[in-house]
Amino acid sequence: MASTANKESCDYFVSLHMNSSTNKSAKECEVWVYDEKSKLYILSKSICSNLSKTINTPNRGVKISKDFSVLRKTKMSALLIEIDFISHSDVEASCKSSKYIKDIAGSISSTLLSFVNKSIADDGVFYRVCIGTFKDKSNTVKLKNEAISKCFKDTYIVTN
Structure with missing residues (x-):
């Protein structure tokens, strides 16, 4: 090291x-x-x-x-x-x-x-990523579960 x-x-x-x-x-x-x-x-x-x-x-x-x-x-x-x-x-x-x-x-x-005279800045701005749109809810759930399995814990489904 x-x-x-x-x-x-x-x-x-x-x-x-x-x-x-x-x-x-x-x-x-x-x-x-x-x-x-x-x-x-x-x-x-x-x-x-x-x-x-x-x-x-x-x-x-x-x-x-x-x-x-x-x-x-x-x-x-x-x-x-x-x-x-x-x-x-x-x-x-x-x-x-x-x-x-x-x-x-x-x-x-x-x-x-x-x-070193620095700090963590939290400007309150968050960005979101949408990774798919599906007519079939099962496809949406499958993609959500896949994202969660890859450590994207803040994954959720939004409906219109």
């Missing part, structure tokens, strides 16, 4: 992980950086704090490691996010929830964007 990022001349490298432990009660987020002088050290604190609040898990804070390959081998500033402990049964169950996944993605992405 580090070599790919180095070839692409990325500005930053962010590696996402779920931690695991033989201690099944472990439940905490943490972020790892190469050293305290990293440009991403302050960002890492914000990610930990925001993620901890968003998914209601304890904050283990920012940790230093020169052992992680993705931190040691990248030419750019890098961080490794341990979102929580997948070995905890509640966390494992939460991973099946799209809301939980969206909350994690939203927390991390908004914190990263804030770091």
